[in-house]
Amino acid sequence: MKHSIILSKHNGNVKGTVQLTGSKSECNRALIIEALSNGKVKVVNVSDAADTVTLSGILKGTSSESPKVVIGTDEKNEVEAIEAKQETETVNIGPAGTAMRFLTAYYAISDNDIILTGSERMKQRPIGILVNALRKLGANIEYEEKEGYPPIKLKGSFEQLTSKISIKGNISSQYITALLLIAAQLPFGLELHIESELTSRPYVEMTLAMLGQANIRHTWTDNIISIPHQDFAETSLHIEPDWSAASYWYAIAALSDEAELFLPGLTPYSLQGDSVIAEIMANFGITSQFKDGGVKLTKEAKPVIRKIFDMKACPDLAQTLIVVCAALGHEASFTGLETLKIKETDRVLALQTELAKIGVKLIENGQVYKLDCSERFIPDSIFINTYDDHRMAMAFAPLAMLINKVEIEDADVVEKSYPAFWKDLEKAGFKPEYQHN
Structure with missing residues (x-):
């Protein structure tokens, strides 16, 4: 049964220490690397995000052996025959989008027959670009229902046909990451040509850096990333705290009168692209001091001047930043939101619908989105879908810094990436009250 949560905050000050969970983005990559490495790579500080728990459970249920890959037909005489296949297994990843993309590539080169499916929303999220790329490499993948969308059936009969493939870079960086994660296990390696501008480049850089920690080398020249066939080295991948989760605390600080927050474990040298939130929130008077093994956030009164924010490299920060600007009545413009419409929901439409509840419009004009705060108001209470x-x-939770009563539908939805969010808010002085519907 879904239940909502009502948040209230008796004053405009916030202080305390918040220990964030491990990065979901890092951890999901690390878990695939661990599975591919045949036990050579170990993951430390595994995230408790629901998506990561789901992925970890699925991979632990997979054979401990690395996926077996068969080289193309001209090399068949040098490769052992594939063992008899077991009956097709169905793997349901629920709403975990990253797991869907990464497991599609992982199972594509495995020795198992798998049907990969997910929630109803997952069946509406496109997978065709990744499937087409894997098919060109030699994967045997069929659609079970709608062409281009999950569920998909992956047959354990991979024979690498080529090492050179092209993929669009402006749709989802997760497609690119999925291919890069398996690249070193391909007999011929992989030469990946990225067409058009690359969206969310920091996420691709994160993938390559983590592969590098496991001794997988690569070259990146212009729009071509090359990874030769090679083995993983024995190592441990330590997962940093989640900068995406930190972004909500930056938002809370930005809407506060006074803030003094400490987030342990975060560094200015993070692999995570969302660490740019520290730079972005400096525009709102938030100072980030990296010391004592973490980052200290403080607030100073400062007029917000910056009018244009490009979210192309950090789309997961878009909702947080747009809500902060709307709450402050700051009429900023945003670019780089193209991928938001194919996320867990159509995030552009969701933002437009919910911001209307405080009289703010998010107006779409081509690839630019502008906030119109001319009719903005602060209600005494609000219900957020x-x-x-x-x-x-x-x-939207940070609105409780300004609105007396903020009720948020389906409190458990935060378990996907930050299960302790409501408890952490309570420790920081918010008053959460659960409502059973």
Whole structure:
């Protein structure tokens, strides 16, 4: 049964220490690397995000052996025959989008027959670009229902046909990451040509850096990333705290009168692209001091001047930043939101719908989105719909700094990436009250 949560805050000050969970983005990559490495790579500080728990459980249920890959037909005489296949297994990843993309590539080169499916929303999220790329490499993948969308059937009969493939870079960086994660296990390696501008480049850089920690080398020249066939080295991948989760605390600080927050474990040298939130929130008077093994956030009164924010490299921060600007009545413009419409929900439409409840419009004009705060008002109470999207819940929660009563639908949705969010808010002086519907 879904239940909502009512948040209230008796003053405009916030202080305390918040120990964030491990990065979901890092951890999901690390878990695939661990599975591919045949036990050579170990993951430390595994995230407790629901998506990561789901992925970890699925991979632990997979054979401990690395996926077996068969080289193309001209090399068949040098490769052992594939063992008899077991009956097709169905793997349901629920709403875990990253798991869907990464497991599609992982199972594509495995020795198992798998049907990969998910929630109803997952069946509406496109997978065709990744499937087409894997098919060109030699994967045997069929659609079970709608062409281009999950569920998909992956047959364990991979024979690498080529090492050179092209993929669009402006749709989802997760497609690119999924291919890069398996690249070193391909007999011929992989030469990946990225067409058009690359969206969310920091996420691709994160993938390559983590592969590098496991001794997988690569070259990146212009729009071509090359990874030769090679083995993983024995190592441990230590997962940093989640900068995406930190972004909500930056938002809370930005809407506060006074803030003094400490987030342990975060560094200015993070692999995570969302660490740019520290730079972004400096525009709102938030100072980030990296010391004592973490980052200290403080607030100073400062007029917000910056008018244009490009979210192309950090789309997961878009909802958080847009809500902060709307709450402050700051009429900023945003670019780089193209991928938001194919996330857990259509995040653009969801933002437009919920911001209307405080009189703010998010106006779409081509690839530019502008906030119109001319009719903005601060109500005494508000009800926020989440659309089964964890980031909608957490992006709007900071409104409790300004609105006496903020009720958020489906409190449990935050478990996808930040299960302790409501408890952490309570420790920081918010008053949460659960409502059973």
